Amino acid sequence: MSRTFLGMPVTAPRGVGNLRGDESFPAAARKALADPQLRRNLQHATTTIREKSARVIAELPDWQQLRSAGSALKAETMARLPELLEQLEAAVTAAGGTVHWAADANEANAIVTELVRATGHDRVIKVKSMATQEIGLNEALEAAGITPVETDLAELIVQLGHDKPSHILVPAIHRNRAEIREIFLRAMPGVDPGLTDDPPALAAAARRYLRETFLQTKVAVSGANFGIAETGTLAVVESEGNGRMCLTLPDTLITVMGIEKVVPRWSDLEVFLQLLPRASTGERMNPYTSMWTGVTPGDGPRDFHLVLLDNGRSAVLADEVGRQALHCIRCSACLNVCPVYERTGGHAYGSVYPGPIGAILSPQLTGVADNASLPYASSLCGACFDACPVKIDIPAILVHLRNQAPHPRSEAAAMAAAAYTMDRPKLYRAAQRAAKLARIAGRRGRGLPPPLNGWTLSRDVPQPPAETFRDWWRGR
Amino acid sequence: MRIALFVTCLADTMFPAAAKATVVLLERLGHEVVFPVEQTCCGQMHINTGYQKDALPLVRRHARTFDPYDVIVAPSGSCVGSVRHQHASVARQAGEPGLASRAESVASRTFELSELLVDVLGVEDVGAYYPHRVTYHPTCHSLRVLRVGDKPERLLRKVRGLSLIELPAAEQCCGFGGTFAVKNADTSTAMLADKMRHVLETGADACTAGDASCLMHIGGGLSRLRTGVRTVHLAEILAATEASTEAATEASTEAGPR
Numbered sequence: 001m002s003r004t005f006l007g008m009p010v011t012a013p014r015g016v017g018n019l020r021g022d023e024s025f026p027a028a029a030r031k032a033l034a035d036p037q038l039r040r041n042l043q044h045a046t047t048t049i050r051e052k053s054a055r056v057i058a059e060l061p062d063w064q065q066l067r068s069a070g071s072a073l074k075a076e077t078m079a080r081l082p083e084l085l086e087q088l089e090a091a092v093t094a095a096g097g098t099v100h101w102a103a104d105a106n107e108a109n110a111i112v113t114e115l116v117r118a119t120g121h122d123r124v125i126k127v128k129s130m131a132t133q134e135i136g137l138n139e140a141l142e143a144a145g146i147t148p149v150e151t152d153l154a155e156l157i158v159q160l161g162h163d164k165p166s167h168i169l170v171p172a173i174h175r176n177r178a179e180i181r182e183i184f185l186r187a188m189p190g191v192d193p194g195l196t197d198d199p200p201a202l203a204a205a206a207r208r209y210l211r212e213t214f215l216q217t218k219v220a221v222s223g224a225n226f227g228i229a230e231t232g233t234l235a236v237v238e239s240e241g242n243g244r245m246c247l248t249l250p251d252t253l254i255t256v257m258g259i260e261k262v263v264p265r266w267s268d269l270e271v272f273l274q275l276l277p278r279a280s281t282g283e284r285m286n287p288y289t290s291m292w293t294g295v296t297p298g299d300g301p302r303d304f305h306l307v308l309l310d311n312g313r314s315a316v317l318a319d320e321v322g323r324q325a326l327h328c329i330r331c332s333a334c335l336n337v338c339p340v341y342e343r344t345g346g347h348a349y350g351s352v353y354p355g356p357i358g359a360i361l362s363p364q365l366t367g368v369a370d371n372a373s374l375p376y377a378s379s380l381c382g383a384c385f386d387a388c389p390v391k392i393d394i395p396a397i398l399v400h401l402r403n404q405a406p407h408p409r410s411e412a413a414a415m416a417a418a419a420y421t422m423d424r425p426k427l428y429r430a431a432q433r434a435a436k437l438a439r440i441a442g443r444r445g446r447g448l449p450p451p452l453n454g455w456t457l458s459r460d461v462p463q464p465p466a467e468t469f470r471d472w473w474r475g476r
Numbered sequence: 477m478r479i480a481l482f483v484t485c486l487a488d489t490m491f492p493a494a495a496k497a498t499v500v501l502l503e504r505l506g507h508e509v510v511f512p513v514e515q516t517c518c519g520q521m522h523i524n525t526g527y528q529k530d531a532l533p534l535v536r537r538h539a540r541t542f543d544p545y546d547v548i549v550a551p552s553g554s555c556v557g558s559v560r561h562q563h564a565s566v567a568r569q570a571g572e573p574g575l576a577s578r579a580e581s582v583a584s585r586t587f588e589l590s591e592l593l594v595d596v597l598g599v600e601d602v603g604a605y606y607p608h609r610v611t612y613h614p615t616c617h618s619l620r621v622l623r624v625g626d627k628p629e630r631l632l633r634k635v636r637g638l639s640l641i642e643l644p645a646a647e648q649c650c651g652f653g654g655t656f657a658v659k660n661a662d663t664s665t666a667m668l669a670d671k672m673r674h675v676l677e678t679g680a681d682a683c684t685a686g687d688a689s690c691l692m693h694i695g696g697g698l699s700r701l702r703t704g705v706r707t708v709h710l711a712e713i714l715a716a717t718e719a720s721t722e723a724a725t726e727a728s729t730e731a732g733p734r
Contacts, residue, residue, distance in 0.1 A: 030662045339649045343666040377660060379653025379667070380524060382620035399562075402526030415522055419530035422485065422516040423537055432489045454661030458668060459696030462490055469483050469492035473499075473511050 009314035010104070011367040017105040017136040017311070018164065019366050021350015024373040028348040038174050042345050045173050046336045052282030053333060060278070069271045070390040074327035077263060078317060084229040084262045085308060091232025095294020097304040102256075104311045109140035111307050112221060112254055116146050119252050119303075121219050127236055127243040128152030129223025130330055131256045131309055133165060133352040134365075137221065148221065149213050151242040153206050160187035166346030166354065168332040169280055174345055177202060210242060220246040220301070224257040225329070226272065227306070230265045233293040234306065237276060237286045244290045253292075253301035258309050260317075260326040272329060279389035280331035312365035321400045325361045327390045332357075334384035334394060340377055349374060356384035360397040368404045375401035411451070429470060436464040477597070478508045480545035482538075482586065484555045484688070485517035491688040497715035498551045498589060501602060504715070514541045520558035523566060525655045532570050535563045539578045547596060548586040551711045553618030553686045556588040561621060588618060589711055590627040590686060600630050605718045607637030610708075611680040613671070613694065615687040616649050628686055628710055635713060641678040645670070652693035668697045675705060682706045684713055 012019055021028060032038055057063050077084060089099040102108035116124055124141065126132065126148050138148045138159070150159040154172040158165050161183040165171030172180070181197040188209050195205055222243065226235040234255055236243050247253060263272070277286040295304050317323050335341045335355030346354030351362035351371065359378055363371035375398050378384075384394040407415075421427050455461065467475075479502055487495040499509045519534030538559065542548050550556050560583040567576035593599050612632060618624045632640050651657065651667025658664075671694060675683045683698070685691050688709055695707030 026660050026662065029660065033662050033666050339651070339667050340660075340663055344663055375526075376656065377663075379616070379649050379651060379656045379664070381616035381649035381653070383616075383647075383649070386620055399524055399526075402524070403528045405526055407526060411525075412527070415525065415527045415530050419519070419522055419527070419534060422519075423533040425514055425516055428516045435489070451658045454658035454664075455696075457661045458665040458700060459657075459693060460699040461696065462692055465490065465492050467492065469488040469495040470511075470513065472492055472496060473513075 009310075009318050010312070011315050011370075012134075012312035012365045013104050013106060014366075014370070016109070016140075017134055018352040019134060019312075019362050020370050021348075023350070025344075025348055025350070025377040026373060028350060029344040029377070032344045032348045037176060038345050039343065041174060041176060042342055045167075045170060046342045049170075049282055049336045053279060053336070054282075056278045056282050056284055059284070060274070063278075066271060066275055067389055067391050070275050070329075071327065071392075073263065073268050073271060074390050078260070078323055078326055080264070081259065081262070081317065084264055085259055087229040088227050088232060088262050089308075091229065092234075092294055092304075092306050093232075095232045097232070097294040097306055100305060100307045102307050102309050102311070105135035105309075108135050108256055108307050108309050108311070109137055112137060112256065113140055113144045113146065115252070115254050115305055116141065116219055116221075117144070119219050121146075121217070123147045123149065123217050124219045124221050124254075125213060125217045125246045125250065126150050126155070127220065127222035127246045128155050128171075128238060129221070129256065130168060130352060131223045131258050132221060134258075135256070135309065135311060137256065149210075149217070151210055151213070151246055152238070153203065153240060153242070156206060156210070157183060160184065164347060165352060167335060168330055168353070168355070168357075169335075170332075174347070210245075214242075214245045214249055218250050219252045219254070220250040222247060222253065222255045224255050224261055225276070226269060227257050227262045228264075228266050228269070229262050231293055233266065233291050235269065235289065235291045237273075237289050239281060239283075239287045241288050244288050247290045247292065248300050250301055252303040252305075254305045254307065256307045256309055258311075259313050260328075275389035276329055276331055279333040279387070312367075315367075316361075316364040319364065322360070322364050322397055324392045325357070325364055325397060327392050328357050328361065329390060331389055333387040333389060337383040337387040338378075339381060339383070340379065344377075349377065356394045356398075357392070360392075360394055360401060363401055363405075368401055369406055372405045375399075375405055429468075432468050432470075436468075477547060478510060478545070479592070480542060480548045481509055481511050482515060482518075482542065482548050482550040482555070482559075483511065484550055484552045486692070487551055487688050490692070491709065494551045494688050494709035494711050497709065497711040498549065500720075501604075501711060501715040502549070504717075505597065505599065505602060507597075510545070512541045512545070518555050518558050518563075519566075520555060520562070521654055523558065523562050528566055528569065531566055532572075535566050535579060536575060539563065539567075539575060539582050542582045542586070543578060546585060547592070548582070549589055549592045550586065551589050551686070551709060552688065553588045553615050553622050553624065554689060556586055556591075557617040557621035559583050559586050588622055588624060588686060589714075590618075590624050590631055591622065593631060593714075594627040601634035602631065602714050604635040604714045604716050605637050606635050606713045606716045608681045609639050609641055609679065610682050610684055610713065611641045611643045611675060611678040612646070612710075613643055613650060613675070613683055613685040613690065614646055615685050615690045618686050619647060624686070631710070631714060632684070635716075638713065641680050643683075644674045644677055646674075650690050650694050652690045654689070657693060664693075665697075668693060672697050672701070672703070676703060680705065682708045684708050684710050686710045
């Protein structure tokens with residue numbers, strides 16, 4: 001791999017943010033698989049979104065061309081990233097905004113905290129944002145005595161439940177309405193004690209609480225789906241309208257944007273705003289698309305800050321194969337089609353980015369050693385590649401990362417021995433026979449040694465044949 | 477036509493019936509089958525488990541062994557997928573551009589069985605007879621890596637006596653995934669449970685597919701639960717005739733209960 005940078009890019013630091021789990025994927029998955037409520041919720045939600053998305057995608061005759069266009073635009077962006085970011089900075093500054101550069105989560109959290117402090121307020125309203133979840137901004141603000149209030153309904157449920165999001169788009173996909181009612185009764189200020197678990201009643205309770213909060217809070221924090229280098233325009237794409245309240249009502253707006261979210265031109269949105277809603281929620285057009293350029297006197301926030309976040313992204317960019325992970329537009333289509341995600345849910349991935357995209361993004365942001373089990377959390381079935389609206393070859397990157405992952409010593413020895421044998425046909429033939437004899441002589445079936453006992457957990461081992469194909473061929 | 481058989485290490489060692497059936501079928505259709513004995517394994521397991529360096533000699537061996545042949549067939553979508561989509565890139569990343577172009581050339585002449593029959597040999601009715609209720613599982617690598625589409629079903633529909641029953645949620649992975657099945661055995665099993673439920677819903681006697689590996693997984697589960705439903709490789713169905721029905725049934729890829 002060739003690195004042309006002055007200085008090596010670093011990965012996301014430990015001890016801050018939400019990119020690393022407490023346990024390996026197989027261990028976390030084992031618990032999730034045993035939760036019938038979770039299994040039912042996930043199966044229902046992913047099947048529903050999948051079908052809806054497939055229906056509206058089928059309406060577009062040029063969907064494949066759109067995917068190719070999206071992929072090409074992202075490839076162009078990554079090839080020109082430094083230049084585009086400087087162009088974005090200049091355009092935002094010219095429009096009256098202030099741009100801050102954050103090398104990692106700690107720097108970004110410190111910048112945002114300081115900006116909020118400078119306003120003299122101790123509460124912020126938040127637009128649903130993956131970047132701020134990634135860096136653990138809420139935890140950092142709370143530590144500084146500032147109260148962040150999530151305004152996306154699902155994020156609010158997660159926040160009030162002292163929980164973690166389990167889906168990029170539907171963060172509370174793992175909760176049912178009875179649980180949501182309990183969370184609201186326990187944690188929502190001013191909630192009606194007679195609240196039922198009727199969905200409209202739950203939504204009304206959230207609306208009442210959020211409306212009051214919107215009107216009383218002077219500082220907002222958002223992420224960004226796109227930052228247009230050409231014009232300095234930021235864009236947030238959401239479904240509830242709560243994001244737009246945050247983006248327009250407060251005096252101060254602070255946007256934390258991953259550096260890969262920049263796009264070269266205004267006209268590029270033509271492609272992405274067709275791809276994103278259909279792949280994501282299965283909608284033809286996104287309900288609330290808010291765009292703003294710097295500050296406009298008498299209209300919206302008076303003070304606008306853009307925090308450009310690296311946090312390992314430059315390290316991802318340095319990997320010629322892995323950098324495609326930065327093309328992600330956070331639609332979550334890959335989660336919804338993934339047979340692994342559908343059964344384990346998002347928490348098993350340990351990172352704020354779950355599912356197939358998480359399995360390639362998280363290990364690259366943190367360094368593969370810190371998320372070594374994630375590249376293996378896939379059967380390589382390829383459904384994610386087909387679903388991705390910007391054609392990220394997720395299976396190829398998973399395999400690429402497996403090649404970088406630390407390997408158990410016994411496995412590495414077995415693999416080397418197997419490769420040695422398989423490169424020597426005579427030895428290979430002898431091994432085939434030896435394996436057969438061992439199987440016939442020994443305990444057949446259930447008592448295989450680790451890690452092969454994983455096989456016999458649920459599957460019988462096939463009977464060894466009387467003769468291998470190659471022996472049969474010889475004797476013909 | 478002279479066709480080289482890329483047997484795959486799994487079929488060679490554990491499921492020779494599928495490989496023998498491939499030979500019998502192609503010979504019945506009037507073709508000459510050759511078996512280059514220097515072949516062993518394509519290295520997919522090494523590549524997909526993260527041992528690309530160990531896979532390199534196997535990629536080299538595969539390209540060298542099959543380079544002399546104009547048409548190569550394997551009874552596996554997955555192994556053909558590795559040859560077609562991984563070999564050249566393994567070679568390139570190892571700094572061997574010569575090997576990469578040889579691997580690409582071999583890949584362009586390598587076909588999964590249903591591709592060979594339908595695309596190269598232009599045949600759908602192979603003259604088979606298989607009097608059973610069968611459901612077809614499209615394996616992920618046949619479907620999404622090779623894009624074989626409905627070629628296997630087109631072949632199956634022409635088999636006399638066979639009633640083909642559609643598998644619900646057919647396109648969902650069975651949960652095998654090579655070392656995924658052992659590294660993430662619980663998740664793999666959860667996926668298998670749903671696949672088996674769908675197979676059982678069809679009421680079929682047998683589940684067929686183009687990959688012995690996925691069938692080993694599905695069949696191992698069906699056998700563990702004593703469902704009485706067999707797995708059988710596509711090649712075995714296509715090789716079966718009225719005269720050979722008895723023999724073909726005995727030589728199935730069914731995982732025997734312990």
